[in-house]
Amino acid sequence: MTEETHSPADAPSAGASQVQHGIENEYYTQEVHGPYDYFDMDAFELENGRTLRNCRIAYATFGELNDAKDNAVLFPHMYSGTSKDMEMYVGEDSAIDPNEYFVILPNQIGNGLSTSPHNTPAPNGQADFPSVRIADDVRAQHRLLTEEFGIDELQLVLGWSMGAQQTYEWAVRYPEMVKRAAPIGGTATNPVLSGLLVDALMSCIRSDSGWENGYYDDHRAVRDGLKRHARTWLLMGTSSTLFREEAWRKAGFTSLSDFVYGAWEEWFLPMDPNNLLTMAWKWKHADVSRITDGDLEAALDRIEARTYVMPFAEDYVFTLEDCREEEAMIPDSELRPIETPWGHFGMFGFDPADKEFIDETVRELLDEEV
């Protein structure tokens, strides 16, 4: 991952780059994560000055945009996720009901469906992919909403973890567009300990002898690193309570080993390491106060949305206190903690009660007149 540098990579690429199409990975396909559409942006200039040519955002939608174009809900996803992972919170019986709302699930730049290290031709592919910020994603999503759909008002922006980071960026960057916001298990500026976790995750991958500075031929060459990455995430993403009470049993795992190895390694092993690192860097550097010259209070004071700040009570990464401090700086906000032994991973819905609680809280927010 190169950063803040300008290289010949920024120059318009010759036809040759059309020939090289990154490396094969059957995980990032319509079959696994579809259906989704693409929004093509051609040349998209990133905040750091680098330009991604032929840049496109994959996105899924549910429901229909009404004539007034005022029934949209935006729901970006978390680290290592795709639009598919958010679909469980969208449905006729859910608060986010496609009969009522036009629901847009954008995919992050670098997540494997949108323009990403693994699917970008030279000279911007793999380890040469530029550093991308949360702000870049939000600017790209803004283009998708305004240019593709003519939307200038969102009933709700919500998201978990990196999705919460995008939610905050939306509410601070485009305050007049966001009527309601629900950042779940995430913060407006990344906590330091969360950044140290990112460092540890990245080093799990980079220390793999198959990593080869990011120029591997096949993501499976880095499988040991991906496994360590999975295990390290598990440490901070859960809670001691989850294990003390063996609450993972309720999710159908047959044994501790089944849970620890099966669930988490299965999740991460199909993924492209450079894609993960692009998202990880973005996660680490999330900070809405970049809009206000480093003044977090001024940034959060810009938020016009009715905001429910929804931390997981036992989250080690984005802690209750981290979230509480920010909530106190948001004008029209409430703190709505989610009690679950699942910690940061509560959003996966392993316990249906967590999913239900989140859905009910979102429903309450949507029902508020603003």
Place this chain on the structure above:
Amino acid sequence: MTEETHSPADAPSAGASQVQHGIENEYYTQEVHGPYDYFDMDAFELENGRTLRNCRIAYATFGELNDAKDNAVLFPHMYSGTSKDMEMYVGEDSAIDPNEYFVILPNQIGNGLSTSPHNTPAPNGQADFPSVRIADDVRAQHRLLTEEFGIDELQLVLGWSMGAQQTYEWAVRYPEMVKRAAPIGGTATNPVLSGLLVDALMSCIRSDSGWENGYYDDHRAVRDGLKRHARTWLLMGTSSTLFREEAWRKAGFTSLSDFVYGAWEEWFLPMDPNNLLTMAWKWKHADVSRITDGDLEAALDRIEARTYVMPFAEDYVFTLEDCREEEAMIPDSELRPIETPWGHFGMFGFDPADKEFIDETVRELLDEEV
């Protein structure tokens, strides 16, 4: 690390083994950690049936054993530590006053001063060192106390983290000997999440290309692994509050980098990876209920000591709740949480207020008539 296997290593070694003295490491010396003495046990049979020949325990003492031999305090140390690290809690102005008590600071088998992988000749050296249990250490310490000093009563056993694990093992295994116990930031049976942390720490070391299955020529060959190990420990050993409040500044660190890289890498880099793995395995498998066929309640019910269970309030590894559940099973006990943003690392005394609180609580316990 081999386990539960019997090999020719158990046979009496020939004179040849006297010639091979492990690998050089100037960290494990009297200059750095002394002064300390040795208690020689000759052949010491471990719980798993393996025998360590020429096995010895390094230990430091402060004060003098009185004629009644009833003024002894035992203070074993934590993971990656030595007797030297506990000395800060011993002194004329401390609860553990050598003018009043005979203070014994034993070194764990495998810690580098006692018999350990790095200082043991073939065929038991390095990766061939047997798996050692908390119970083995406690049995060795029992021999030290009874055979060397004729002690059959301890005013207090206390310890932090793995020191707490040894404290619990003492109180359960030799209940009639232990009058008071203060397990600090540790539990009687290792929490599952704590075991997953151990797995992650071990894999940091074992994934280093210089590890060579534990048969490296120099511990510095594994320095990348040791660095990752330090960084992973830091994630779980601290708390988000420590970073949010920048409480590390009070300890004199000049910057986040100074704290993260300097303090923790400096701590672990001089150490021998096999020594760390011996302690790590021991930590992971700590469980007093091995004495009572897996019945934890029965094991803790054996404790006769007046016991202060002293968790760190924000400890991610040995959490307040983990400690509270065990405390409820100990007949004559109290829960005395330590409020500090330092989490599990509160015992290092980076904040003098933490050290003072711990000292005062220990003083209160020592002042109790039992």
